[in-house]
Amino acid sequence: MMTPDAVTAPALSTRYMGLDLKCPLVASAGPLAKDVANIRRMEDVGLGAVVLHSLFEEQIEAEAMALDRSLSGGTESFAEAISYLPDMVDYNIGPDAYLEHIRKAKEAVRIPVIASLNGTTPGGWIQYARLMEEAGADGLELNLYFLPTDPEITGAQVESQCSRLVRDVVESVKVPVAVKIGPYFSSLPNVVRSFDESGAAAIVLFNRFYQPDYDLQTMEVTPSLNLSSSLELLLRLHWVALLSGRVKADLAVTGGVHTAADVLKSMMAGARVAMTTSALLKYGIDYVTRILADLAEWMTAHEYESIQQMQGSLNYLSVPDPAAYERANYMRVLSSYSLRRDGV
Numbered sequence: 628m629m630t631p632d633a634v635t636a637p638a639l640s641t642r643y644m645g646l647d648l649k650c651p652l653v654a655s656a657g658p659l660a661k662d663v664a665n666i667r668r669m670e671d672v673g674l675g676a677v678v679l680h681s682l683f684e685e686q687i688e689a690e691a692m693a694l695d696r697s698l699s700g701g702t703e704s705f706a707e708a709i710s711y712l713p714d715m716v717d718y719n720i721g722p723d724a725y726l727e728h729i730r731k732a733k734e735a736v737r738i739p740v741i742a743s744l745n746g747t748t749p750g751g752w753i754q755y756a757r758l759m760e761e762a763g764a765d766g767l768e769l770n771l772y773f774l775p776t777d778p779e780i781t782g783a784q785v786e787s788q789c790s791r792l793v794r795d796v797v798e799s800v801k802v803p804v805a806v807k808i809g810p811y812f813s814s815l816p817n818v819v820r821s822f823d824e825s826g827a828a829a830i831v832l833f834n835r836f837y838q839p840d841y842d843l844q845t846m847e848v849t850p851s852l853n854l855s856s857s858l859e860l861l862l863r864l865h866w867v868a869l870l871s872g873r874v875k876a877d878l879a880v881t882g883g884v885h886t887a888a889d890v891l892k893s894m895m896a897g898a899r900v901a902m903t904t905s906a907l908l909k910y911g912i913d914y915v916t917r918i919l920a921d922l923a924e925w926m927t928a929h930e931y932e933s934i935q936q937m938q939g940s941l942n943y944l945s946v947p948d949p950a951a952y953e954r955a956n957y958m959r960v961l962s963s964y965s966l967r968r969d970g971v
Contacts, residue, residue, distance in 0.1 A: 638934065
């Protein structure tokens with residue numbers, strides 16, 4: 628009989644985008660990655676990889692417009708257009724500085740460093756995707772945050788544009804490319820399959836939908852950002868479980884990952900990695916050690932030898948009753964809650 632001291636620690640390693648990671652917990656794109664010292668700390672506490680904060684399409688356009696204005700002298704080609712671009716100084720850095728940041732991050736750590744591009748049109752993406760690769764990025768994450776506001780644009784047009792963008796970027800670089808999307812496509816499985824066929828190495832589910840609020844004092848529309856909670860995880864688990872085993876691309880969960888239980892559920896649904904930022908912002912980078920310790924403890928108690936052993940064990944293709952992921956579950960959920968009378 629084995630003594631407690633003789634119990635072998637479970638293997639937390641996983642493989643994502645063709646990259647070997649020491650654990651499935653990854654830092655998602657966020658402001659903490661702006662500081663190389665934070666990235667070093669992320670490696671020290673055991674994170675498997677880090678996704679850098681995003682370089683936005685608007686920043687690439689702003690740089691191109693600034694260059695054009697300097698070359699065209701007194702022309703007024705872009706006299707006011709530049710003023711319409713969002714001010715991202717407080718969050719981000721310019722394209723050239725971003726490339727230098729990749730180089731410094733790669734020099735500082737051994738864990739994979741994944742660069743992030745945020746936008747929806749080809750523009751300078753192809754050029755900067757190549758430059759990010761040259762700067763040493765181990766992979767690229769394309770953050771397709773697109774909010775259609777023109778009623779003339781169809782869902783099919785949006786999906787086709789996104790698929791072309793993914794294909795163009797994938798064909799322009801040799802490093803693996805992940806695609807981060809929101810849940811609001813008309814047929815999510817179909818669009819994910821199109822990204823898969825376009826060569827995406829991974830699909831990241833889901834981008835959070837940031838909605839503005841109203842300031843009743845100033846009568847203005849204002850930005851609003853709240854940190855996620857574990858309650859947001861269920862939507863991610865549902866779709867990862869449905870897609871797992873049906874596409875070649877790896878799947879990643881992001882949004883609502885705060886505890887070891889959240890990581891475990893993500894793995895069982897079929898994800899290769901679980902990404903977090905809100906938990907790090909709320910509790911600090913060192914909080915990762917607690918998540919990983921709880922993860923290993925649960926796996927040992929339930930006799931799991933590795934993360935790979937559980938990945939996809941509760942996906943659509945594996946569960947005895949796949950109706951739990953389909954419309955039948957809608958009726959079950961509604962009937963599972965009964966209204967109570969006062970005092971009952």
